[in-house]
């Protein structure tokens with residue numbers, strides 16, 4: 001059932017609108033009949049969406065050349081205080097903090113899964129928290145305890161606890177109560193509150209953007225920090241060279257906490273080493289763990305071995321700190337590590353699924369390097385099948401979508417000698433008729449650009465130049481794109497489809513394909 005799940009491009013649909021102006025204090029709502037109703041998960045998500053900066057504000061900031069807000073750390077400290085905590089209280093969470101351009105979420109999921117295995121066998125850690133971004137189908141995927149996304153009830157309860165605490169302290173301190181942390185910061189604050197309240201004793205934190213100025217960097221004494229593969233992304237905020245980007249990422253290094261990084265390009269390694277020295281942090285560059293030769297990680301790709309190798313050392317340091325014994329023979333891994341690494345389910349990354357005659361391959365890659373990785377995976381799995389291929393692509397932010405699309409073309413056509421017979425460029429709006437799934441509503445994109453399919457038409461033109469024989473279309477929603485693919489040749493012909501370019505697209509596609517059945521898979525596949 002979809003009612004109540006939607007917002008239209010600019011305003012909420014009727015089911016929802018009846019609540020929008022009816023909040024009273026302590027998060028209760030007064031419905032139209034005048035009875036007091038407890039707020040719902042949808043209410044919480046709608047409120048959360050109201051903290052999105054919005055495309056106008058973002059455009060203004062961009063035009064003024066404003067980069068990341070350098071006051072973010074101090075603002076986070078103040079908000080933490082207003083929730084009734086000291087920053088040092090976060091030390092109780094025993095945090096593993098992970099930055100990087102690609103592989104952060106996966107590495108965090110690996111660490112989480114290994115810790116989970118130790119909990120099953122030794123009872124420690126007692127509760128594992130996992131904070132990742134972005135989400136695929138539901139915001140609550142971002143905050144997990146013992147691998148399960150927190151429930152809608154818990155999300156709603158804690159969302160309004162934070163909201164109300166910020167409103168009441170604003171009034172007490174003479175601050176404008178309308179000033180709220182923006183979307184990602186709000187979720188970071190909520191995660192701290194939830195993990196503290198739920199008694200989490202090991203927490204794995206993925207940085208949002210960069211490191212130095214990220215809201216998660218309010219964490220002062222992590223147990224260990226890790227840097228995954230670095231590449232070029234978020235250049236507006238972080239800079240346009242790998243060195244500048246590495247500088248930001250190394251912002252999570254903290255004296256007293258060991259740091260680890262996978263092997264990087266020399267320019268990046270140099271910056272990481274300089275920053276470590278400056279901060280008096282011991283930094284170890286790790287190579288692929290040879291014991292992984294006997295571990296069935298998925299996908300069995302080089303990049304995943306890097307993520308897994310980093311996750312192994314990060315988990316080891318945390319388990320040592322918690323005095324959890326991890327005895328094993330030299331050159332092999334303890335069974336909890338092996339099982340933890342093998343059982344991870346991290347949806348939307350190199351994910352395959354079948355509906356009717358369509359073989360879907362979904363990956364949220366949105367940088368040059370990760371698209372090469374995702375396309376190579378698709379190329380390998382499609383190479384020996386003698387069936388037509390199709391591409392569904394969306395990337396709606398300020399990234400250079402044209403050059404991302406060219407990377408896809410080069411990897412598939414030149415490296416694999418495959419081709420896409422059908423190519424669909426769609427917007428990031430979830431459903432037909434300009435309807436967003438509320439969890440996926442994105443107010444940071446100009447609705448007129450979406451409506452006129454400006455970017456989609458541009459990309460269609462680019463592809464037509466690259467392959468004039470392909471059937472190329474621009475479509476207004478993810479649902480339209482899925483339907484288009486399903487109706488090719490009346491749905492009677494087998495087809496291999498790559499869905500890529502953003503997690504927004506992949507999350508929307510999975511929501512369309514699976515509807516209410518979308519399994520918020522717990523990240524250890526249990």
Ligand SMILES: Nc1ncnc2c1ncn2[C@@H]1O[C@H](COP(=O)(O)OP(=O)(O)OP(=O)(O)O)[C@@H](O)[C@H]1O
Pocket residue numbers: 100101102103104105106107133134206228229303304306307348349350363364365369370371373374503
């Ligand atoms: N080490 C890596 N090097 C290159 N590409 C990678 C690596 N790890 C993962 N990827 C690719 O990037 C995609 C995203 O992976 P993941 O979610 O782990 O990264 P992330 O750093 O959390 O990304 P985001 O910035 O979107 O949060 C994967 O689907 C995969 O295609």
Ligand SMILES: [Mg+2]
Pocket residue numbers: 101208209233
């Ligand atoms: Mg990113």
Ligand SMILES: [Mg+2]
Pocket residue numbers: 104105132133134206
């Ligand atoms: Mg991520």
